[in-house]
Amino acid sequence: MAKRSVWSDNRFWQRSAAWVTGFASILLIWLTFDTIPQITMGTDADLKGGVTKRVPGPTVINYKITYEMDAKRMHEIPVIGDKELFFGRDDWSEEEAGALLHLGKLGSQAKNCMDCHTLLGNGAYYAPDLTKAWLDPAWGPEGSMQAMTGKSTKEEAMAEFLQHPSTYPTHARMMPDLGITAEEAKGLVAFLKHMSSIDTNGFPRNFGRMQGAVNGK
Amino acid sequence: MASSLTSESKKLATWYFTFAAIIFGAQLLFGLVAAIQYVVPGFLFELLDFSIARILHINALVVWMVFAMFGSVYWLLPDETGIETVGIGIAKLLYWIFVAAIVVVILVYLFIQVGPADQTTIWFITEGREYLEAPRWADIGIVVVALGFVFNLYATGMKGNRSGIVTVLMADMLAFAGLYLAGMGYTDNISMDQYWWWWVIHLWVEATWEVFVGAIAAYGLITMIGAHRKVVEMWLWIEVAMLFGSGILGIGHHYFWIGTPEYWWEIGALFSALEPLPLVAMFIHVLYDWGKMQGEQEAKGEAKSVITNKPAFTWFVLNAFGNFLGAGIWGFFHTLPQVNLYTHGTQFTSAHGHLAFFGAYATILIGMFYLAVQGKNGIKVMHATKKSIWATSMIVGGVVGMTIALTVAGYVQVLVSRAQMGATWAGFFDGQSGMWFAQGMDWRLVMGVITFLGFLILVVDLLSIGKNAKHER
Amino acid sequence: MIDPVIVASTGIALDDFLPIFIYSTLVLVFGGFYVGIYTAVKVKVLKNWTMPLAYVFWLLTSFSLYKMGSLMHINEFTAKALVIAMIGYLLLPHAIYYMQDHVHEENEHEPESI
Numbered sequence: 001m002a003k004r005s006v007w008s009d010n011r012f013w014q015r016s017a018a019w020v021t022g023f024a025s026i027l028l029i030w031l032t033f034d035t036i037p038q039i040t041m042g043t044d045a046d047l048k049g050g051v052t053k054r055v056p057g058p059t060v061i062n063y064k065i066t067y068e069m070d071a072k073r074m075h076e077i078p079v080i081g082d083k084e085l086f087f088g089r090d091d092w093s094e095e096e097a098g099a100l101l102h103l104g105k106l107g108s109q110a111k112n113c114m115d116c117h118t119l120l121g122n123g124a125y126y127a128p129d130l131t132k133a134w135l136d137p138a139w140g141p142e143g144s145m146q147a148m149t150g151k152s153t154k155e156e157a158m159a160e161f162l163q164h165p166s167t168y169p170t171h172a173r174m175m176p177d178l179g180i181t182a183e184e185a186k187g188l189v190a191f192l193k194h195m196s197s198i199d200t201n202g203f204p205r206n207f208g209r210m211q212g213a214v215n216g217k
Numbered sequence: 218m219a220s221s222l223t224s225e226s227k228k229l230a231t232w233y234f235t236f237a238a239i240i241f242g243a244q245l246l247f248g249l250v251a252a253i254q255y256v257v258p259g260f261l262f263e264l265l266d267f268s269i270a271r272i273l274h275i276n277a278l279v280v281w282m283v284f285a286m287f288g289s290v291y292w293l294l295p296d297e298t299g300i301e302t303v304g305i306g307i308a309k310l311l312y313w314i315f316v317a318a319i320v321v322v323i324l325v326y327l328f329i330q331v332g333p334a335d336q337t338t339i340w341f342i343t344e345g346r347e348y349l350e351a352p353r354w355a356d357i358g359i360v361v362v363a364l365g366f367v368f369n370l371y372a373t374g375m376k377g378n379r380s381g382i383v384t385v386l387m388a389d390m391l392a393f394a395g396l397y398l399a400g401m402g403y404t405d406n407i408s409m410d411q412y413w414w415w416w417v418i419h420l421w422v423e424a425t426w427e428v429f430v431g432a433i434a435a436y437g438l439i440t441m442i443g444a445h446r447k448v449v450e451m452w453l454w455i456e457v458a459m460l461f462g463s464g465i466l467g468i469g470h471h472y473f474w475i476g477t478p479e480y481w482w483e484i485g486a487l488f489s490a491l492e493p494l495p496l497v498a499m500f501i502h503v504l505y506d507w508g509k510m511q512g513e514q515e516a517k518g519e520a521k522s523v524i525t526n527k528p529a530f531t532w533f534v535l536n537a538f539g540n541f542l543g544a545g546i547w548g549f550f551h552t553l554p555q556v557n558l559y560t561h562g563t564q565f566t567s568a569h570g571h572l573a574f575f576g577a578y579a580t581i582l583i584g585m586f587y588l589a590v591q592g593k594n595g596i597k598v599m600h601a602t603k604k605s606i607w608a609t610s611m612i613v614g615g616v617v618g619m620t621i622a623l624t625v626a627g628y629v630q631v632l633v634s635r636a637q638m639g640a641t642w643a644g645f646f647d648g649q650s651g652m653w654f655a656q657g658m659d660w661r662l663v664m665g666v667i668t669f670l671g672f673l674i675l676v677v678d679l680l681s682i683g684k685n686a687k688h689e690r
Numbered sequence: 691m692i693d694p695v696i697v698a699s700t701g702i703a704l705d706d707f708l709p710i711f712i713y714s715t716l717v718l719v720f721g722g723f724y725v726g727i728y729t730a731v732k733v734k735v736l737k738n739w740t741m742p743l744a745y746v747f748w749l750l751t752s753f754s755l756y757k758m759g760s761l762m763h764i765n766e767f768t769a770k771a772l773v774i775a776m777i778g779y780l781l782l783p784h785a786i787y788y789m790q791d792h793v794h795e796e797n798e799h800e801p802e803s804i
Contacts, residue, residue, distance in 0.1 A: 028465055038478050106335060108345065126254070127645075204639060550714035
């Protein structure tokens with residue numbers, strides 16, 4: 001038997017595979033420990049103190065949100081501005097806002113939203129991406145949806161649409177009636193508003209801005 | 218049907234393959250419903266909406282592949298370990314539990330569809346997270362079944378002869394079952410939700426499933442062309458190193474836009490660029506071994522082919538090529554963050570999904586179906602029939618056609634909906650109304666029908682090929 | 691006001707999308723030809739003189755990747771990652787062949803044990 005080269009030795013490759021896998025796994029776990037705190041939801045105190053969080057706390061629904069180009073990061077980021085009424089109030093407490101967001105997130109799963117829409121770009125491609133849906137001009141004062149649903153605010157127009165989607169067709173492809181109650185619709189709108197405040201590294205790019213909104217004013 | 222199988226493990230494998238093939242059919246059927254809805258939006262509106270058709274389409278995909286994967290392991294265990302699978306009684310019981318659970322889940326998807334926004338829906342109707350919609354009771358059931366399967370595998374591997382292939386499978390299947398746990402929780406934080414969700418989806422599909430394919434391909438090369446075990450197993454270890462080395466951190470390409478920090482751009486870009494390499498390597502390896510073995514045969518003065526199962530080997534070669542084409546090419550061209558910013562969540566993803574799942578997994582699992590048919594009928598050398606050739610051509614042609622159609626549609630969507638209109642509601646529908654997009658969807662449906670017809674021929678072939686007199690017995 | 695230079699330096703021009711997709715596809719298609727021809731020559735399916743063609747395809751692969759990267763305005767880190775990937779790609783089939791050949795040779799001198 002001729003001398004064996006290490007390159008054709010199974011044990012060598014078996015060990016290499018174990019080492020490479022172990023190393024990659026440890027790196028992933030280490031990066032996870034770094035990422036998790038960064039994507040943990042902020043608090044009401046953070047919002048009041050102007051602390052920027054990648055995922056703000058639920059009380060972000062009390063504030064105006066815009067999507068602005070950041071010269072340093074060279075892409076758009078959500079900017080949290082002044083107070084703004086949400087279903088007639090801008091003083092949703094941490095518990096109330098949290099409960100609303102909880103209802104909305106559960107609702108988004110219970111109604112299988114992700115199997116037509118994309119959330120943060122993930123899901124199905126049959127219906128529009130909802131990542132920044134809250135900031136969509138279609139729902140703003142200049143858009144068509146408030147007039148169509150007969151409501152005077154964005155959140156009420158959205159909630160009305162969610163409850164009776166097939167009454168307000170916007171395209172041959174319609175959203176079906178999913179039995180969404182008034183309370184669930186409110187929660188879903190809170191969920192959408194919260195999602196629009198997440199720092200998604202500029203995704204989606206060039207998202208249609210609300211008319212006249214600069215720096216959250 | 219008279220069976221020449223003496224191994225209980227192999228008999229169980231054929232049960233797994235049978236149920237897998239049925240669910241495969243369901244997957245294609247609901248895929249067709251969804252494809253029709255793109256063309257005729259009113260089709261089954263508020264009866265079986267797109268969301269439900271798609272849940273069934275993608276869940277059936279995962280289920281049939283998992284069934285076929287479990288079946289493949291039960292099939293090869295007796296060959297690899299030289300003994301009967303340990304705990305075969307439990308394995309059979311778990312099979313029936315698994316089948317029953319899947320049937321209940323499918324019926325609930327079909328007839329209950331959605332629930333109120335509370336935890337009972339999450340527990341009993343749907344979890345509403347793409348691919349992982351299965352309600353939590355089913356999650357727990359799946360974990361129990363998977364643990365039972367892993368137990369069978371470990372007990373058999375440790376009692377019998379633990380070959381390299383079995384060792385890889387033991388490690389891989391444990392990770393496969395364990396990772397599922399990452400997808401079972403609930404959180405109000407959508408970024409956190411998707412962070413863990415990808416641990417299941419990505420680490421399954423781009424890591425543990427790929428390694429599984431490597432192991433099955435190794436087994437196939439040994440059984441079908443008589444490749445040298447030592448060569449094949451050494452190569453398998455190299456593949457494991459390359460696949461896990463690039464695949465585990467390749468998860469970064471899913472963390473570009475979900476709220477996670479910007480450093481994932483660099484990590485995702487680097488490891489995504491490396492991800493095609495193992496796929497290329499797997500492709501070359503199959504060709505090397507085939508060339509070598511045929512060369513050895515011819516050196517002995519025998520001109521006949523070394524392949525003992527033509528249809529299965531065809532599917533294995535298609536796998537090596539399809540993995541490279543679907544996961545490699547279609548994955549690579551939209552994986553770098555600069556382009557992914559525009560392509561993320563468009564029909565490009567869908568095109569890649571279709572070709573990659575088919576090329577990387579469906580092909581090799583269909584190959585395993587043919588291996589099982591060969592074993593069950595006690596055939597020494599199995600030849601292709603006209604039906605196997607038709608089925609293969611139609612399925613491959615159909616899926617490639619769908620992929621091209623979806624790619625064209627995706628290109629329109631990137632330009633119109635994303636680059637020009639910035640992904641708003643109006644932008645989305647402007648893109649969807651484009652002529653090229655609509656044409657793309659028409660062609661996707663046509664190609665989907667061809668795929669489905671090919672599947673029907675495949676089923677007929679699988680049921681009849683064993684009785685054909687042309688094989689060497 | 692957004693500085694137009696910043697927008698131009700990060701975004702992809704509308705006309706550049708098609709070439710980007712084509713170049714990135716060509717990267718792997720040419721790459722496939724490179725390893726394909728290399729492998730075919732080594733297992734003697736193709737004649738030896740076709741080997742230089744394999745390296746021509748590797749050059750084409752690198753060129754496509756370069757075009758793709760520059761159209762995308764990739765940053766320095768990604769550029770480095772791609773250069774490393776290309777060198778790796780050049781070496782990959784050589785390494786595979788070297789190892790395969792080695793093991794096969796050892797195998798032919800010992801009884802097959804399964």
